[in-house]
Amino acid sequence: GIFGAYILAIAMGFVDKAAAAISIIGGADGPTSIFLAGKLGQAQYMGAIAVAAYSYMSLVPIIQPPIMRLLTTEKERAIKMEQLRPVSKLEKILFPIVITIVVSLLLPDVAPLVGMLMLGNLFRECGVVKPLQETASNALMYIVVILLGTSVGATTSAEAFLQVDTLKIVALGLVAFALGTAGGVLLGKLMCKLTHGKVNPLIGSAGVSAVPMAARVSQKVGAETDPTNFLLMHAMGPNVAGVIGTAVAAGIFMAIFK
Numbered sequence: 001g002i003f004g005a006y007i008l009a010i011a012m013g014f015v016d017k018a019a020a021a022i023s024i025i026g027g028a029d030g031p032t033s034i035f036l037a038g039k040l041g042q043a044q045y046m047g048a049i050a051v052a053a054y055s056y057m058s059l060v061p062i063i064q065p066p067i068m069r070l071l072t073t074e075k076e077r078a079i080k081m082e083q084l085r086p087v088s089k090l091e092k093i094l095f096p097i098v099i100t101i102v103v104s105l106l107l108p109d110v111a112p113l114v115g116m117l118m119l120g121n122l123f124r125e126c127g128v129v130k131p132l133q134e135t136a137s138n139a140l141m142y143i144v145v146i147l148l149g150t151s152v153g154a155t156t157s158a159e160a161f162l163q164v165d166t167l168k169i170v171a172l173g174l175v176a177f178a179l180g181t182a183g184g185v186l187l188g189k190l191m192c193k194l195t196h197g198k199v200n201p202l203i204g205s206a207g208v209s210a211v212p213m214a215a216r217v218s219q220k221v222g223a224e225t226d227p228t229n230f231l232l233m234h235a236m237g238p239n240v241a242g243v244i245g246t247a248v249a250a251g252i253f254m255a256i257f258k
Contacts, residue, residue: 001180
């Protein structure tokens with residue numbers, strides 16, 4: 001979805017840096033979209049990118065289900081996946097540490113994005129910094145959201161926002177989001193074939209990084225076919241992977257264009 005939208009943005013007349021910033025909307029990750037737009041010096045498009053990214057994040061339950069039903073059969077949607085294995089506390093603690101180290105070594109520019117995500121994960125899983133966990137997941141998060149929304153909104157003047165380019169960005173965001181959803185479902189169908197029906201293709205749609213909304217949509221569409229089918233925790237895997245993948249894509253663009 002991200003790279004498809006990048007090609008379309010170039011075709012619609014945007015310069016390479018602007019196209020890269022716009023295409024990240026396809027990952028359904030608002031902070032990453034704003035971060036990349038700032039890093040690539042695309043402040044004139046930041047307001048439109050932020051509006052499009054957060055709008056499509058909130059529209060996940062409306063946009064994704066028709067695409068998911070179109071690309072899957074009723075039999076595929078009814079597939080029940082095996083129970084997940086128990087995960088030890090050591091694995092839960094090592095996961096954010098290993099991810100941060102690996103991604104930071106491969107793409108240093110994206111270390112702030114992945115590092116903050118995994119720091120919050122580590123706060124939660126280590127179990128020894130409960131006050132920090134509660135502050136980060138509640139008060140601090142809301143403060144940052146207010147400051148981020150206010151600062152982005154303050155830089156979005158009518159002259160900069162009320163333009164044809166804004167409509168193009170919104171349209172490209174929708175295309176990127178749809179392509180990302182379709183790509184995830186199609187890869188899920190491929191994995192279903194390779195595993196002889198052990199993977200429900202619906203979890204692939206959660207690959208866009210709207211956490212946990214996209215995973216809930218996978219659960220909802222699966223439950224429509226079979227109310228006893230529980231896909232939520234299976235879908236959280238590609239959902240978290242989508243966050244990391246979007247950050248990595250942003251890092252690739254930064255490495256190329258910065």
